[in-house]
Amino acid sequence: MESTPLRRRLLVAIAGIAAVTIMLFALPLGVAVQRLYRNEAVTELERDATVVAAATPDDVLSRPRSVRPPAGLRSGLDVGVYRTGGQRLAGSGPVGSALATHAADGRLHEAVEGVDLAVVAPVPSDQGVALAVRVSMPVDKVHDRVERAWLTMAGLAVAVLALAVGLARRQASRLATPLERLTQAAQALGEGDFSVRTRHSGIREADTAGVALEATGRRLGQMLDRERAFSADVSHQLRTPLTGLLLGLEGALQRPGADHSAALRTALERGRRLEEIIDDLLLLARDAGPERGPLDVAGLLADLEAQWHGRLAAEGRPLTVEAEEPLPEVAAAASAVQHILEVLVDNATRHGRGRITVLASDIGGALAIDVTDEGTGPLDAESVFERRSAGGEGHGIGLALARSLAEAEGGRLVLRGSAPTTFTLLLPGSASEAYT
CATH class of the missing domain: 3.30.450.20 (PAS domain)
Structure with missing residues (x-):
């Protein structure tokens, strides 16, 4: 109708x-x-x-005659x-x-x-x-x-x-x-x-709807940009574990007398780990990951040390993981924080030198996790997080992904110093507000 x-x-x-x-x-x-x-x-x-x-005259009846109207009539x-x-x-x-x-x-x-x-x-x-x-x-x-x-x-x-x-x-x-x-x-x-703008009309209801529509457009645009950038970041970030899996299999095939069973078990373990990474990142990209709960910082740091200690020791790079107790209670997705720390340690391994130190501490009711190496360089606090192709100069897409994950959890990722190079992940405590 x-x-x-x-x-x-x-x-x-x-x-x-x-x-x-x-x-x-x-x-x-x-x-x-x-x-x-x-x-x-x-x-x-x-x-x-x-x-x-x-x-x-009243005698007109007895004496009939003409009667003239008075003057002025x-x-x-x-x-x-x-x-x-x-x-x-x-x-x-x-x-x-x-x-x-x-x-x-x-x-x-x-x-x-x-x-x-x-x-x-x-x-x-x-x-x-x-x-x-x-x-x-x-x-x-x-x-x-x-x-x-x-x-x-x-x-x-x-x-x-x-x-x-x-x-x-x-x-x-x-x-x-x-x-x-x-x-x-x-x-x-x-x-x-998503850049729609509405003109002010002076009608409260229409102007309110216009403001809401503009806000929706900006939010959708930001979400789409973040999802596109996130997808690009994820594809780049997954190349490293995938390359390691392929190189391990190729090395086992090319080495005479290699233990193929051990190589397959290692590849299978890396494949499962890669699958977990893909699932976690896809959930984070859709903002549908596991509900944020109390973050087990000690367990997270122990897993990080177990994952990177052997590799860094083989390269002659000592790894120190410490936590200054007591730590504030933080509500965050463990998978997101884990990916951020992996990016920071990987960045220190590739572009830094000397000892790598991971330190968790309490700063005013918020959790701060510093990742420091002994390298120095003219690093800019903002351009270091810009997305660059793998062949370009800088620190690649990994840091941009890590910052996106930190902001999605209500926190921030900053370059706190360049001599030595120190990246700091800030996560608000449960009793404080998110960083904006």
Whole structure:
């Protein structure tokens, strides 16, 4: 079922309300104007009839003669003197008037006779009321005056209605335009444009929806960028264990008398470890990893030492892992922290020299894990975390991945010093807020 556009609905509603309001006021006002003009005409006729009756001799009945209207009487009036029986004696007007018979009671009377609006006034005398003065005017004059007033009112009503329609169009546009812009922005957002911006309209609800839509667009854009970068980082990060697995198998095949069973067991172990890394990283990329719980820092450091001690010892690089008790309680995903530390130790192994030291400590209720080697270099605190291709200079994609993982856990990864090179992972304690 097709819905009605908001512009049309508002226009019809406002114009309809204006039309009904005008009708409710115009109809009673039209009736009142009609009565007002008729009453004004009757009042003027009564005044004229009273003036003529006062100037009419009361012996006209016994001595018939013409009666002249007094000076100053309005023009266009018919003035006649009638018996109380209704017969005309003098003046102008119909030969017989039923209205004149009512003057016998000594009071003024008015009525429409034929095409005239007439008023009769009794002529006072000592013998009682025997004569009446009839003053009349064409009733069409009153009707014409009423019709002109009605036409004026109708013109004003049309003007008011046109003004209401104009204001309704403007208001409908003012209300509908922000919604149409929101619709366009939502469509652009659905097509992948996460930089949508909405214009301020001055309408609180529309502006609030626009702000929410912009925030949603930014959040979706950041999430998509983070996921794309995360995917690139992960693919780069997995090459090292995969290369080690392949080299181990190739070396076992090429060495005469090699223990293939031991090589297969090592490859199988590395394959399982690689599978665990892939699963953990995919869960972290989707923000669907295991729920954050209390982090076992001691166990994490023990696993790190067991994993890297033998390899570094073979290269003549001592590894020292220490923890300054007591450590604050931290809620974080163990897999994420494990990957961060592996990246830092691997970075120290590849680009540093001498002893590698991993130190966990408490700094103001937060957990700080320092990874230090004895190397030095002109390292910039921010550019070191930029993503670079494997063949480029710098520290590759691993540090960028580690920083992304740290921020996802509400922490931070910083380069704290370059002589010696020290990277610090900061994780907020359970009682403190996340780093922003």
